[in-house]
Amino acid sequence: MTAFKELMAYQRDTAALAQVAGRLGWDQETVMPRGAASQRAEEAGAMEAVLHARKTDPRIGDWLEQAEAPDAAGTSAIRLIRRYYERGVKVPADLAVAMARLTSRSQGIWAEARAKDDFAGFAPVLEQVVALKRQEAAALAEEGSLYDALLEDFEPGMTEAELEAMFAEMRPGLVRLRQTALDAPEVAPVRGTFAGKSQMKLARSLARDFGYDFSKGRLDKAVHPFSSGSGTDVRITTRVAEDDPFNCIYSTIHETGHACYEQAIDASYLLTPLGQGVSMGVHESQSRIYENQLGRSRAFCSYLYGEMQEAFGDLGVADADGFYAAVNRVHRGYIRTEADEVQYNLHIMLRFDLERSLISGDLAVADLEAAWNDRFKADFGYEVDVASNGVLQDVHWSVGLFGYFPTYSLGNVYAGCLMAALRRAVPDLDAQLEHGELEAATGWLRENVQQHGGLYEPKEVIERACGAAPTAAPLMSYLEGKFGALYPG
Amino acid sequence: MTAFKELMAYQRDTAALAQVAGRLGWDQETVMPRGAASQRAEEAGAMEAVLHARKTDPRIGDWLEQAEAPDAAGTSAIRLIRRYYERGVKVPADLAVAMARLTSRSQGIWAEARAKDDFAGFAPVLEQVVALKRQEAAALAEEGSLYDALLEDFEPGMTEAELEAMFAEMRPGLVRLRQTALDAPEVAPVRGTFAGKSQMKLARSLARDFGYDFSKGRLDKAVHPFSSGSGTDVRITTRVAEDDPFNCIYSTIHETGHACYEQAIDASYLLTPLGQGVSMGVHESQSRIYENQLGRSRAFCSYLYGEMQEAFGDLGVADADGFYAAVNRVHRGYIRTEADEVQYNLHIMLRFDLERSLISGDLAVADLEAAWNDRFKADFGYEVDVASNGVLQDVHWSVGLFGYFPTYSLGNVYAGCLMAALRRAVPDLDAQLEHGELEAATGWLRENVQQHGGLYEPKEVIERACGAAPTAAPLMSYLEGKFGALYPG
Numbered sequence A, B: 001m002t003a004f005k006e007l008m009a010y011q012r013d014t015a016a017l018a019q020v021a022g023r024l025g026w027d028q029e030t031v032m033p034r035g036a037a038s039q040r041a042e043e044a045g046a047m048e049a050v051l052h053a054r055k056t057d058p059r060i061g062d063w064l065e066q067a068e069a070p071d072a073a074g075t076s077a078i079r080l081i082r083r084y085y086e087r088g089v090k091v092p093a094d095l096a097v098a099m100a101r102l103t104s105r106s107q108g109i110w111a112e113a114r115a116k117d118d119f120a121g122f123a124p125v126l127e128q129v130v131a132l133k134r135q136e137a138a139a140l141a142e143e144g145s146l147y148d149a150l151l152e153d154f155e156p157g158m159t160e161a162e163l164e165a166m167f168a169e170m171r172p173g174l175v176r177l178r179q180t181a182l183d184a185p186e187v188a189p190v191r192g193t194f195a196g197k198s199q200m201k202l203a204r205s206l207a208r209d210f211g212y213d214f215s216k217g218r219l220d221k222a223v224h225p226f227s228s229g230s231g232t233d234v235r236i237t238t239r240v241a242e243d244d245p246f247n248c249i250y251s252t253i254h255e256t257g258h259a260c261y262e263q264a265i266d267a268s269y270l271l272t273p274l275g276q277g278v279s280m281g282v283h284e285s286q287s288r289i290y291e292n293q294l295g296r297s298r299a300f301c302s303y304l305y306g307e308m309q310e311a312f313g314d315l316g317v318a319d320a321d322g323f324y325a326a327v328n329r330v331h332r333g334y335i336r337t338e339a340d341e342v343q344y345n346l347h348i349m350l351r352f353d354l355e356r357s358l359i360s361g362d363l364a365v366a367d368l369e370a371a372w373n374d375r376f377k378a379d380f381g382y383e384v385d386v387a388s389n390g391v392l393q394d395v396h397w398s399v400g401l402f403g404y405f406p407t408y409s410l411g412n413v414y415a416g417c418l419m420a421a422l423r424r425a426v427p428d429l430d431a432q433l434e435h436g437e438l439e440a441a442t443g444w445l446r447e448n449v450q451q452h453g454g455l456y457e458p459k460e461v462i463e464r465a466c467g468a469a470p471t472a473a474p475l476m477s478y479l480e481g482k483f484g485a486l487y488p489g
Helices: A003-030 A034-055 A058-066 A072-090 A093-115 A119-141 A146-154 A160-183 A196-209 A245-264 A280-294 A298-312 A320-327 A341-360 A365-380 A405-425 A429-433 A439-448 A458-466 A473-486 B003-030 B034-055 B058-066 B072-090 B093-115 B119-141 B146-151 B160-183 B196-209 B245-264 B280-294 B298-312 B320-327 B341-360 B365-380 B405-425 B429-433 B439-448 B458-466 B473-486
Strands: A219-221 A235-238 B219-221 B235-238
Touching: A003 A034, A003 A058, A003 A072, A003 A235, A003 B003, A003 B034, A034 A072, A034 A093, A034 B003, A058 A072, A072 A119, A093 A119, A119 A146, A119 A341, A119 A365, A146 A160, A146 A341, A160 A341, A160 A405, A160 A473, A196 A219, A196 A235, A196 A245, A196 A298, A235 A245, A245 A280, A245 A298, A245 A439, A280 A405, A280 A439, A280 A458, A298 A320, A298 A429, A341 A365, A341 A405, A341 A473, A405 A439, A405 A458, A405 A473, A429 A439, B003 B034, B003 B058, B003 B072, B003 B235, B034 B072, B034 B093, B058 B072, B072 B119, B093 B119, B119 B146, B119 B341, B119 B365, B146 B160, B146 B341, B160 B341, B160 B405, B160 B473, B196 B219, B196 B235, B196 B245, B196 B298, B235 B245, B245 B280, B245 B298, B245 B439, B280 B405, B280 B439, B280 B458, B298 B320, B298 B429, B341 B365, B341 B405, B341 B473, B405 B439, B405 B458, B405 B473, B429 B439
Parallel strands: A219 A235, B219 B235
Antiparallel strands: none
8 A cells, every 4th residue: 555545544533533522522512411411521521532542643743754655635634634734733742732621621711711601710720721722733833833833733833923914904994884884873673582493493404405315414402503513424513592583594594604615525535635625614604505595585585585484484574574674683792702794804803813912922812801801892883781791701711712713704704705606607696596596506606616625725726716815895795785784874 | 660660551541542443433433434344444543553552662561560459449550451461462463463353344245145145255365264263262271171261261260161060050951941932822012103203302311310321421212222331421322213112222231231331430440440340141141131131121111011001102012021021022033132031042152152263263164154043943942044034133242242142142141140239238129220310229339330330350240249159040030020920831
């Protein structure tokens, strides 16, 4: 057997084990008995140790020296394996172990602090997380930027400088749109009680409309919606609030976007380094374009309005226009995950700036809550009331995810580029969406983005799909068109 | 750290990984999307390879040489680890791999052959399984008996000779009871349509009655009922046939017995070698005593009769006596898993004798179907009609489980001993069972058997609980009392 074949066989087992570890996470969030949590932590830790040992096995280095790829997919696979391996060996084993131990503990401390709105209860452990994260970044970065080194885990090739420029381009337009919308009379939300069973039935039907293959996945309820797994076993979850059907509906469509990406990857890439979405930003572009550009479009809302009337009866809105306005209402709020398309990216910018300061050392954890609250006031115009609506609202930092937040906005930017290209490719898109026909749209995304998995670099896959390097301009133009019409000012 | 501590820490991770692998099996049988089967085979194979490598890691040998146990539990733990390790290193790695590959394939071939009633389609692969199994037994046995070496995997310390004597003691009484019952007028089964939802609701309630802790487990539907997992995550499955409520009810009670054993093991043994049931025979003693000696008793049937009338209305039997007779009816049949308490052990004896002949080489696979059919005719008095009712009915041999079948009867024998001791310990047991009160019975089993996990050797735990070495006499006396009364002849 050649070194290439040996390397790929080894990597295949590692990928299979990673799927098992991922499914353990799914199990924990959906079906695990509540009394099993502490045993489960040991099981997950043991799996993590196996995966870590495999990913840094020195045999990989030997194989990489000798492996010759037989084709383009092989070349990409070697490139990705080299990236993971070099990342793995740069971080000292005792640092990796310390980080794993700390973050398995710190997430619980965060959850407790959030429940009590007590940042001071979380700050000491967050300080330790930031300290270890800075050590990790230093090990990875060698001479380069600490934050860029962390970004690399989520969005290979992306830099702090590039994101800074992107956000600077977006900010004025978003602030203007937001102000106009908040100055206008508030649009009422859809009100009523929406039976959980009917919501789940509709969610299933919508997932199917958007191309989710239930023979290779399943939809369950969980506290936090997520998509999990690759290849032929990609499971999604959603949540149900009986007073707010859009929570369930748009969480489902969002996760369907993530899942369809994984399900659509070329079958020959299964359990190879190409067999999963190429980056967080590209992943998020799929979930966002399904959820927002398609799912919250005027045309699709007209179809959804009919579906919801059928499922729930009268919705208390005058007509499809009123429904569309309610779906896309811009209003005051604290929580990122509940924000509309305009304000969402402002939430991300706040986190991006604060986490960069934490990693650079310019901001101490002790000052983080005050910094968050000042910045929120400046950006949103009102005070944070409680820490769970502010600095404690997101899990990310508690588990050491620094450099992750900006990929959400990058996903929006990529979705903007893809939507413009999709509209050029499918001129009668709206006429199809009005009838709930999504095959042309999702088929175009499958063909141009999803099937490639990890074959191309993140920006490359967007550029190939759109015919030009991605910029924030299409997203901004889309938002200005959409929200300029909804809130003419 | 001492060698003992290092060994136990290593073993703990292995045990945690074994739990993950087991849960993957649960997932496959309950919630896995149907399109995921082939990916799942790779995932399970990768887990198996990790576990095999860990179990035969030469460091275990080094630790075992130096480890000093600090207490009795530690002594038992070392004894068990040594047993697994010595077993693991005796079997050459290429033989273990060949067996794993073959049996992952042969089970599918068996299922296909069973569906077509085509033993000839299964025979070639079974020949290979038997050949590898004989090699494995030879490697394990060194100079001793091949079959004893295989038994050791399921029932440490048990021998072919001892089982032969046990079956010889049981056979005449069972044949006599069976004949008397079959000569009597046939008892009609309970007939009707029993809604699946109501069956599952009753199953849940019965599992709870028998002490199953739903905070450390869950009950789902699966094609074949099973119990899976140890410690704080022990899940059971059952099945539902709308024309036969007893299938669901007694499968549930049976699996509850297995699961309660795992749930009751001393919490300090979690993820140690003591943290699971000590043998198949002792495990089966718990499932059987829950299902049969308790669940099918006259007293409990009177309670269950009321529960079932409440759940399903009129059952078409005259009274509690008629219900008890229907639950315990002895009638002609081909299938082991559907057999009553009398005939069940005759099914096992048939398999025990045939599989010993296969392993010794006295019986060729080519002659197995004829041998099965001849023996069935001799033991049961009528001809096997199709192979799925005969030699193809059980999955065991297809996956290389030789030496497993007798542990079912051993479980019955142990259950007989335990029931006699339980009656001595709880004189008013029937009065409690009549009201569905199981706490005294299950509490006694928890205290005297279940909590010990792997602390004692299998026979030792039964002897400690009963005050005397186990024999078949209490089971035979129980069966003669029960079925002699039901079928006085």
